[in-house]
Amino acid sequence: MTNIPDQDYQQRASWRRLTVFSLIFIAMTAAGLYAVYDQFAGRSVTFDDRLVSPQALVSIIALLVVYFAADGLRLHFTLRALGHRLPFPAIFRLVFINLFFSNVTPMATGGGFAQIWYLQHHGVPVGRATAATTIRTVIAVIFIFSLTPVFLLTLNALDNQPLVGELGPVLAVLILLYLGFFMVVLFRTRWLIAPLGRLLSTLHRFHLIGERRHQRWQFKAKREMLRFSHSFGDYLRGPKQFVALSVLFTFVFLLSLFSFPALLISALDYEVDYLVSTGLLVVTTFVMYFSPTPGASGISEGVFGSFFRDILTANHLVLVTISWRFITIYLGMLVGLVILQRELVRNRKASE
Numbered sequence: 001m002t003n004i005p006d007q008d009y010q011q012r013a014s015w016r017r018l019t020v021f022s023l024i025f026i027a028m029t030a031a032g033l034y035a036v037y038d039q040f041a042g043r044s045v046t047f048d049d050r051l052v053s054p055q056a057l058v059s060i061i062a063l064l065v066v067y068f069a070a071d072g073l074r075l076h077f078t079l080r081a082l083g084h085r086l087p088f089p090a091i092f093r094l095v096f097i098n099l100f101f102s103n104v105t106p107m108a109t110g111g112g113f114a115q116i117w118y119l120q121h122h123g124v125p126v127g128r129a130t131a132a133t134t135i136r137t138v139i140a141v142i143f144i145f146s147l148t149p150v151f152l153l154t155l156n157a158l159d160n161q162p163l164v165g166e167l168g169p170v171l172a173v174l175i176l177l178y179l180g181f182f183m184v185v186l187f188r189t190r191w192l193i194a195p196l197g198r199l200l201s202t203l204h205r206f207h208l209i210g211e212r213r214h215q216r217w218q219f220k221a222k223r224e225m226l227r228f229s230h231s232f233g234d235y236l237r238g239p240k241q242f243v244a245l246s247v248l249f250t251f252v253f254l255l256s257l258f259s260f261p262a263l264l265i266s267a268l269d270y271e272v273d274y275l276v277s278t279g280l281l282v283v284t285t286f287v288m289y290f291s292p293t294p295g296a297s298g299i300s301e302g303v304f305g306s307f308f309r310d311i312l313t314a315n316h317l318v319l320v321t322i323s324w325r326f327i328t329i330y331l332g333m334l335v336g337l338v339i340l341q342r343e344l345v346r347n348r349k350a351s352e
Helices: 004-040 054-081 088-104 109-121 126-154 162-187 189-205 211-237 240-267 274-288 299-308 314-351
Strands: none
Touching: 004 088, 004 299, 004 314, 054 088, 054 126, 054 211, 054 240, 054 314, 088 109, 088 314, 109 126, 126 162, 126 211, 126 240, 126 274, 189 211, 240 274, 240 314, 274 299, 299 314
């Protein structure tokens, strides 16, 4: 009971930080949408009720179900390959909690920590939880980073894009660095133990952590890093059907995510080249991975507007941009916020 005031203080501090990041997310989103409105849409925007027609809504809801279900199932089968099994309701609550955190923290850093925290509270050790979330991310990264160079080289729609022309070499370097980092994390995890130990020692030297906490964290850090290192091997040696299904549902998740612009554009009665639309969103998603803003807010809207301005008329560009972000991000974030509050209340009651 003596820890409750500290817990309350930490929760209030965490919520203050989340509030700040959320406000930044809203501000950057507004700035990005205004940039699309001002620079690419000729200051024109028109609501079109074809997007809310029964046929369009049924198609959007069906694709949303596939999108969220595949997101949950890719984590479920990754955990099964590692020898852990969570109830499906817990898995799908995590899907929305991750959506909220990953979009209100810079470069999606909070999403990973939130997933690890949640999985730990459901009986998965930290090292295994870290491995599961990392493996799930790496599979998606491999798909996106493998396809991005292909679309950059083959899509005519990107030929006149200043962003691609100016940042092409930078993007190539980022691909190599990102994949290289994940290869070290997965295959040479032990290399990270020494730097992590030095970081903790530095914190102790500057009296940022006490002696007992320093010793405890050193032990836990080494233990969990070793667990993480063993976990990736366990994943590859796990039941082959679970490994295959984790990869399959990652592909389904990404395919459904990349299909939303084509669905929205088709609902507005445009002729849609599905491959072009998908390719443009793959590259957009790739750029979002390196955005320093919470949830790539502002940058994602701007890049999307720049890439799709030659496909849509000016009055529809802002509308489709908002619709795409609302369906794939904003909606899930709102659900995640509600679920997160309920989880925190449940955990607080359990600790009292």
